Amino acid sequence: MPASLQKMAHSSTSSGGNYNGSAVSEFPAGLRVLVVDDDVTTLKIIERMSLRCHYRVTTCSEATVALKILRERKGCFDVVLSDVHMPDMDGYKLLEHVGLEMDLPVISKHLSLDCRITLVVDVSMLVSCFWYPFSVMLKIGFDLQTAVMSVDDRTSTVMKGIRHGACDYFIKPVRLEELRNIWQHVARKFLNEHKEHDDFGSIDDNDRNARGNDDNDNNSYVVGTTKGIVKEQKKRSNLKDEVDVELENDDLSTSKKARVVWSVELHQQFVSAVNQLGLDKAVPKRILELMNVTGLTRENVASHLQKFRLYLKRLSGVAQQQNGMLNRVPGTIESKLAATGRYDIETLVASGHVSPETLAALQAELLGHPVTNIMPTVDQTALVHASVHRPKHSRADDPTEAYGPPHVNFPSNSVNNFPQSIFKVDDSSSRYGAWPPSNTLGSVSRGRLGILNNNTVIDLLQHQQKHRHQQKQQHFPIHDQNRSINVQPSCMVVPAQSSDTFQAVNSVASVNKDCSFDRNAIIDYSQSSEKSNNSSSTSQYPGGNTKATSISPLMSSFSVGSSNSNIQQSQNSTSTSGATRSLPSHLPMVFRQVPYDIKSTDSLDQSCLRNLGFVGKANCVPSFENKIESSASDFSHRKVFMASNCNTVKEEPDLIRYPNVGHPALQNYPSHDHSSGFT
């Protein structure tokens, strides 16, 4: 092993040149990132990328070392970016540790001064010079944000990441743009915490006291002992008297009880107990009974339950981000949506990527929206697509022309129409996964086509043993991609965040994309290409299949949770009824797959957003009846969401921004010769 590698096996910190503790010119600069990956090449590249983003980056090639660093230098990192597959410790394990040990508000409160400075800059950037009082900021604190990355794009892996509390999931290769966006998680965290603080101020305080009890013991999990923390607090509290008082209070609350260490095992026990009871009915006493652990008190459980609820809440944000990501606009739609769901204006301002015209177009669309019956919806969708796609497809033909036909063709369920209807449906799904076109009308024709496709899918799945098939799987999407890119000149503003899609074979998101391109191809190329398109679309379906089965139930679970309120708010009874009708079929799966079923009304718009992300997926596999149904339900939910959440108008432009994600022209180069190697 060369010396350079040797060095990296320990950890090396390098700093983005112009960072200066107190004078950060722009927020993301100086973000403290810990990168953990056993693959030195990736590590080196990400390090370099982080430096390019002016992050202060620490790299580490072993998870155990990373954990050690994290424990020793608590509060020294804003974001941890970890590989999933590592020889010494699973990325998830690391996540778990980080989540359980370092994500506690009490601990995260003790962040270094730099962090708060970063935070101030961050806030001023986000809410245009809105200056939060110092004490509030101290109270709020930051949690450590973790993101995982992997070459593994299977749904299960991604979901696992979410469940373990990852706030983002990158599929390798990580791109500069993705890395550039990770600060959003930190910012969102802050805003989120702040909001929570405002809403549940008293609860928060109680909770903190309860947590203070937990904080008293020196144990293997918490490296900074209470003493150290107190000292640190004191040191810092010199900064401001007000703060001082507050911290003293906290110190007092750090009373004499022995601290319960919520080890991973204990936590698992806790989670299973909660699951058994159901999150709503879970009360500390019952949980305690179920867990049957000696030495555990009701208070311990109560405080942990509270933490757990907060964690779930956070997780729900994460999951919806994940959605967006699955939709293959990594770290983008998702994060925007997650953010906008909660603090629309700020994030909008923050994002700053909203072009005025898209905003205008969308607002027009949204204002028109409440008058919904099915046909107008289609119309509007088309309209929005037109407006949205204008910047992207700079091809000669008028966008409205391209998107117009669907809404004419939809009602007539003839098979002849399918290319157009697909084109349309797929557009709505792949881009926004969201717009509620008249799915009920279109589903018949699509269904038929879907069955056609699906047979081949199944065939493919069954014969996967052969490399050739797999090779095809890999290459057809790429193939399509090429085509699609030829269709769209590369005049994009935002560089491709999604290029990795094309390397990732079964990539969840590629399902979407490829589908849409696929259809582009159908339209742009004559019937002769249709055959190949079919097969190519089959190649994407395996990914889509797994997705649809494993995730859309989850989505439905959320819609279940919130559907009642949706119904109340919705103007559009037809679509809602469609949604509710299909929901029951998913329910059992929901509970099996999603231990953290969030039912609170808080998650209402989150759940809607979730649907947003998943419509696309369900749609890509239109063949199964129930899938159609579920997609229909998703759509209608989305519609409901649109209708009911007019106050979130501002978030829509974000949606629009992402379609712009471009595909660099160089991806045009096909790789057919390679696939021939297997034949």
Place this chain on the structure above:
Amino acid sequence: MLGLGADLLWADMNRLLAFLFHQGVLDEQFLQLQQLQDHTSPNFVSEVVNIYFHESEKLLTNLRSLLMEREFSDYKKMEIHLNQFIGSSSSIGAKRVTSICIAFRAASEQDNRAGCLRALEMLEHEYCYLKNKLHELFQIEQQRALAAGVRYPVQHQ
């Protein structure tokens, strides 16, 4: 003449790069890599690629020795290696190597030993090809840097 040579070499480099892209040997990620190279790290690409070669050769050796075992059963370990290989290959934009690795992984997931062997052979072949081509590329770049560095003494009055 030498200055002109630099231009020609530049063109050569671009042609080779375009060729590799066209063949699907490299992809856009490689350009990302090139963009990351600046005056603070003038040799970033070749450094990273050398690390990659170093790691990959280890992985290839491991894979081969794993597959050559008589009582071969450790598909799990192979998948770990392959995941790493996929990660690093995709990170430098070695597209074809990546896709073969993915096929390889799929074969090993299905405990398909024959498929694994075939994939390994392809992988080795593809890897060698990539290595040669990238070396060629770096060589041209080196020459170009040399040629561009040549300055005729300026005639001062």
